Amino acid sequence: MIKQRIIVFLLFASISICKAQLSPKEITVLKTDLVKAVESVKLTDSLHNKLSKLPNKTGLITAYIGTLEALKAKHSWNPYNKIKYVKVSLKTMQNAINMDKENLEIRFMRFSIEHYTPSFLGFSKDLDVDRKEIIKHYQNRNFGIADEALIKNVAKFMIDSKRCTAEEIKILKKFI
Numbered sequence: 001m002i003k004q005r006i007i008v009f010l011l012f013a014s015i016s017i018c019k020a021q022l023s024p025k026e027i028t029v030l031k032t033d034l035v036k037a038v039e040s041v042k043l044t045d046s047l048h049n050k051l052s053k054l055p056n057k058t059g060l061i062t063a064y065i066g067t068l069e070a071l072k073a074k075h076s077w078n079p080y081n082k083i084k085y086v087k088v089s090l091k092t093m094q095n096a097i098n099m100d101k102e103n104l105e106i107r108f109m110r111f112s113i114e115h116y117t118p119s120f121l122g123f124s125k126d127l128d129v130d131r132k133e134i135i136k137h138y139q140n141r142n143f144g145i146a147d148e149a150l151i152k153n154v155a156k157f158m159i160d161s162k163r164c165t166a167e168e169i170k171i172l173k174k175f176i
Contacts (some may be wrong), residue, residue, distance in 0.1 A: 059100030066092035
């Protein structure tokens with residue numbers, strides 16, 4: 001079930017802001033490869049290396065790097081490395097948010113990483129902040145460059161996460 005949600009998110013994630021650094025064809029390939037990276041250590045590492053080498057990274061590119069770092073944690077069998085990758089991932093995600101605080105997609109990526117990280121590890125400290133920011137985007141219909149599929153899938157994920165209040169769920173249901 002976790003894999004399915006990650007795959008759905010990555011499949012519908014909008015990365016058109018990357019056009020300054022990646023061609024439209026590369027963006028299409030990246031979307032497809034991100035879905036495959038959920039199950040492939042080799043592809044995760046390859047994508048991470050490719051995106052890390054890009055100059056002048058946008059907040060969204062930085063967030064995708066953070067997502068790939070989280071996938072490295074998923075793929076690692078060593079508990080020490082899992083924790084190390086999650087720490088690095090969340091630091092990268094914070095950098096991405098600092099670069100683009102109003103980006104729904106970036107907030108959602110961090111929310112989903114923290115949602116799936118066991119709470120006893122203490123890495124889920126931004127769940128409430130991100131949830132409130134995401135809900136604010138829906139209340140204000142402020143989706144930036146997010147496409148309809150991403151808007152719908154984020155709303156569905158947020159409802160399914162069981163982390164939203166009844167009032168927040170009412171807001172989100174208008175978009176699915």
